[in-house]
Amino acid sequence: MKKLSFTPRSLVLTAFIASLSACSQQSEDKKATGQEQKTVEHQAENAQVTWPYANKNLKRDEKVEQKVAELLAGMTLEQKVAQMIQPEIGYLTLEQMRKYGFGSYLNGGNTAPYGNKTAAPQEWLKYADEMYEASVDDSVDGSRIPAIWGTDAMHGHSNVSGTTLFPHNIGLGAARNPELMQKIGDATAKEVAVTGIEWSFAPTVAVVRDDRWGRTYESYSEDPEVVASYAGEVVKGIQGEIGVDFLKGYRRIATAKHFVGDGGTLNGIDRGDTIASEDDLRDIHAAGYFTAIEAGVQSVMASFNSWKGVRLHGHKYLLTDVLKGQMGFDGFVVSDWNAHKFVDGCTLEHCAAAINAGVDILMVPEHYEAFYHNTVAQVKSGEIPMSRIDDAVSRFLRAKVRWGLFERGKPSERVLSNELSVFGAKAHRxxxxxxxxxxxxxxxxxxxxxxxxxxxxxxxxxxxxxxxxxxxxxxxxxxxxxxxxxxxxxxxxxxxxxxxxxxxxxxxxxxxxxxxxxxxxxxxxxxxxxxxxxxxxxxxxxxxxxxxxxxxxxxxxxxxxxxxxxxxxxxxxxxxxxxxxxxxxxxxxxxxxxxxxxxxxxxxxxLRKVSGEINYDFKGKLSFSWPKYDNQLVLNRHDENYDPLFAYGFGLRYQDDVNLAQLDISSRVKSQSDTDLGYALFYRQLAEGLNWTLGDMQDWNVIINGPAGTTAGSDNLTVQGINLAYQEDARRFVWAGDSLAIASLSYTDAKDMSELIDAQTVLEFDLRLDSAPQSAATMGLFCTANSCAAEIDLTEFLVQQKAGHWVHVSVDISCLANAKQVNAVTTPWSLKTEGKLGLAVSNLTLLKGDVEASQLSVCDN
The missing domain is CATH 3.40.50.1700 (Glycoside hydrolase family 3 C-terminal domain)
Incomplete structure (x- = not known):
């Protein structure tokens, strides 16, 4: 895949493609050796840096440890590995849970029970009961250890329709109220308890240094002091206080995430590289983990990002030596969504390196069966030591025993389960x-x-x-x-x-x-x-x-x-x-x-009171510095030459009689043109003004607003968001063959694309064939309401592809540079057929390329 840069509409791509290219250039053995060498270099380079112990409050309970030891002693290797794997409910069936006895499962951000986005709390609880019962059914796997359900309760029980949604973390940071954070954690735990879910993937304790990052709002502040003051309080609210009501009653298991440096990546690129010194990694980016661990947080999620070129999911020094050793964390480390695949030497289906580095629970949404079998084989071969498996499973079981999972019964039998008066309660609102x-x-x-x-x-x-x-x-x-x-x-x-x-x-x-x-x-x-x-x-x-x-x-x-x-x-x-x-x-x-x-x-x-008095004054103070100029891409308190428009901590009150003068509106940043950099139609997300649309005889223009949808009134053509490199960065289309149906990208308003196409332009995309076409399949390019600049019969090309495998496709479109249709394009890409067909596409882009090397061309005639 070629290295690209993109316009603002298509976001930053360079770092991602560079990382993929680097991965593909090394053999598995060289990757593993390089990973180990880099870790050793980090240890040697930073030998003087210490991370002080943080869990001064939580003591090991002998009864808990005895229970964990007894459980572990009675488990087979296969049962232990199953505890370490976390599938996603969109891909996991009750039969598979019954067969393997996985230790946990999750719902992704776009998945709800029974495929119902707005499922009621009762449906979530019903699903939790069904999965619990399947997990304790020992008829196949011989295990009766209950599974637990993890969910992203990010600002309230936020995946569930009808919940109380608190302000996102960036707003809470402006409130400067740690006591409020504990109350919010408490309320969230109660609403999660109503649905029977045991485990929350929160709080996020990132310290953001570049606000271009798409997760900035998940951070309380650019300043570690605010994050540290909040993290422990939120954990207490979710899990309860040590020595008081820790993990009792309606309390849930909390997760501090993402360890570590997620908010410090270069250029604010998600899952990028953080090059901070180890002192800054500890003092800035890890600030929230110290208070979270002191509060007894049971789970820490490893981060997608790298530190100085080494992926955190494969970083033994940080995960094992620092987090579990020097910081004294005795809970378990969970991976992020398929994040193990980016560790050197790993794929979606196996990753000894992440496990050996200290990841205890692997979030493997789709490929969990293959990952399970491969991990068992890697333990048997000695690639993963049995001691590492025992440590990982012990850590997870410790959290389960502490939470009382073995005594609580199924989800519907627990405290606050199905108490609908608690869900979206007036007090919480x-x-x-x-x-x-x-x-x-x-x-x-x-x-x-x-x-x-x-x-x-x-x-x-x-x-x-x-x-x-x-x-x-x-x-x-x-x-x-x-x-x-x-x-x-x-x-x-x-x-x-x-x-x-x-x-x-x-x-x-x-x-x-x-x-x-x-x-x-x-x-x-x-x-x-x-x-x-x-x-x-x-x-x-x-x-x-x-x-x-x-x-x-x-x-x-x-x-x-x-x-x-x-x-x-x-x-x-x-x-x-x-x-x-x-x-x-x-x-x-x-x-x-x-x-x-x-x-x-x-x-x-x-608004004032009716009497004219002030009702509530403003309290909020900026927890992020506000830019004065458009080139202040990195702007943080204590920076050299710190020159914000509104400084960290700024916030007016009603008594402040301050008039803001007219501001400088001159831009210091020049936009890069589409013609210089290429143009992405669909990369991670759609370009500005584009929609996915489906059509057939019933309705030719069904706009799909989310990751999935169907043609009007039928399943003649369906689309579903799937994963290529990242979550839902691809779309899978299935034609049922009932009648002619078209999948397309369509503009809200016609677009002049003439400047995007010249003598070196190609259309590139990734394609996966799922089922071969049963009748002619035609790709249309740069269409108006009446005609297309070009159409290509893809039938033969598709038939030649191996089902289930992604291929990169390049189409020579250079001869369309002067086509009249490209002056007012309504549909830049479409695919139509009358018969059955199944395929997926991703990364649809226009760029300057080698037209002679293209597999397909619209210029042959």
Whole structure:
């Protein structure tokens, strides 16, 4: 695969492809040797660095240790290995759990029981019971050790529709309230308990140093002091306090993640390389782990990133010598989603190196059966020492015994199971509403326009005002959050709804208009704007200017200001962004982060009481520095030449009579053009303005908003998000053959693509054939409403492919440089057939390449 750079719409690709290329150039033996050598070099280089012991509070219980030893002594090698493997419910069946007796399982961000995205808590509990009973069925595997279920309860029980969604961590960091964190952990544990799930993959304790990282909002702060003050409190809230109610009753198993340096990668690239010194790794990036371990956290998740070129999942020095040794962590280390495959010498189906390095539980969503058999064989061959297996299983069993798993019975028989009054409880929503109030940061309040009189005529504008998907962000009901609607959040309140309730009660007038239109001129406009939802990997950006290309929201602000309407901007975002232009166009500006399900919290602060008194003042203080210029890509407290627009800790109060002068809006960063760098149609995510669409005789334009969907009214053509290199970075299409059906990429508005195609342009993509075509299959390129610039019969090419294997495809499209159709493209790529066909595609890109080396060409004629 060629090394590419991409435009802002297609994110950063260079580091990922470079890492793949490096992996493919070495033999398995050389990889293993290099891994070992690098680890030795790290130890020698950093021999003077010490990581002080952290678990001063949690003592080993002799009864627990005796129980663990008894269980271990009665287990076969196969049963031990099964405890170490964690499949995903989208790929795991009850029969497979019964056969192998896996120690745990998880639901991914886009998976819910029985394939129902909005499954009720009762359905989650029913599924937990079924999987529990299968795990203790010893008729096949001979084991009665119960499995436990892990879930990403990131800001509340966030995968489950109808839960209380607290603000994401970046907002909580602004609240500077550790006591509140413990209460949030407690409330989350209760709501997780209702569904029968035992284990939460939270809290994230990353310390972010480059806000271009797509997981910035999962971090409490750029400063380790805030993260350290929060991590232990959240763990106490989830697991209970040592010596008081530790792992008792409704308490759940917590996970500190991702160890270590995930927030420090070069250029903020997710899963990239962190080159910090070991002192900085300890003092900055590991700060939260010390307090989490002191609080007794039972699980630590290893990080995708590398440290100085060595993947954390294969880093024995950090996982074993440091975390388990010097830091005294006696819980278990779990891997991230398929992260083992990036360790030198490993594949999706085997990874002795990660286990030997200190990973105890392997998250292997799809390939768990092969991984199980390969691991058993690697132990028998001596590649993995039996002592390492025993240590890993003992650590996992210790957590299970401490939690009382063997005495609690099946999930539905436990404390708070199916207590629906606890799920989304009023007390929890009030707590989340408080968290919203305390997380808001007032950046501008010229002429003290805020707080607003609720008796006024108020216009609420902007596409985030009545939009729970934007308000909640990623890791909310679905992984990326892009396919959510307000209906997916029953019981939640949008920012508009919170404002409307208060204004109506006060006797004022309020109008919702996303575009800022009105019949009666308002006294003031509250404009709620911000980032689209995103999560890890897909959320990485190159530029920190907000809406650098479209400036759609700035136009709305200017429209209202031009009409003499005072403007209060509420900014929804998962990170600080360069918004000087939007600040200039606003009389007041509030950083609201990603507030979650309780939008009333925003109204509580923006609006006065009916009596005219302040209702709630702003409390939030920036836990991330805010950029003054668009080239301040790395901006952190204590940096040399630190020059932010709003410094770490900034946040106005209502009594602050401070007017912000007009800001410099000149850009210091030049955009790189598509023609210079190539253009990605679908790489990790779709290019701006593109949608996946399906069509047949029933409806030729069914837009697919999420990772899966079908043609209208039937399964004639289906699409599903699958994994190539990362989670859901590919799409699998299945034609049932009922009638002609088309899968395509379509633009919302026609796009002029003429500048993207010249005499060296190729279309490249990865393809996996699943089932051969039973009739002609045709690929259309650069189509308008009436015709395509080119069509290729792929039938023979597809028949030649080996089913189940990915191949890289290059198509010579150089001769289309002057085609009229490419001036107004509505569909840059499509595939149609009348018969049965199954295939997957990923990484659809246009770039300068070797046209003569292409397997396919539209220029032969």
């Amino acid at each position: 009030e707590l989340a509403r408080q968290a919203v109030r305390e997380s808001l940061v007032l950046l501008k309040n010229n002429d003290q326009i805020l707080p607003l009189n609720p008796k006024q005529n108020i216009l609420v504008a902007g596409d985030a005002a009545h939009n729970m998907a934007k308000q909640a962000g990623g890791w909310s009901v679905s992984w990326q959050g892009t396919d959510n609607t307000n209906e997916d959040f029953p019981g939640a309140t949008t920012i508009y709804q919170g404002l409307a309730d208060a204004v109506k009660q006060a006797g004022g007038q309020i109008t919702l208009s996303e575009t800022g239109d009105y019949k009666t001129k308002p006294d003031v406009a509250v404009v709620v704007i911000g980032e689209k939802p995103y999560a890890e990997w897909f959320g990485d950006i190159q530029y920190i200017e907000y809406q650098k290309e479209t400036k759609k929201d700035l136009k709305l602000l200017h429209k209202l200001k031009a009409q003499g309407i005072p403007v209060v901007t509420v900014f929804i975002s998962g990170r600080p962004l360069w918004v000087n232009k939007e600040l200039n166009a606003s009389d007041a500006f509030v950083a609201a982060w990603l507030p979650g399900s309780e939008g009333q919290g925003v109204a509580d602060v923006l």
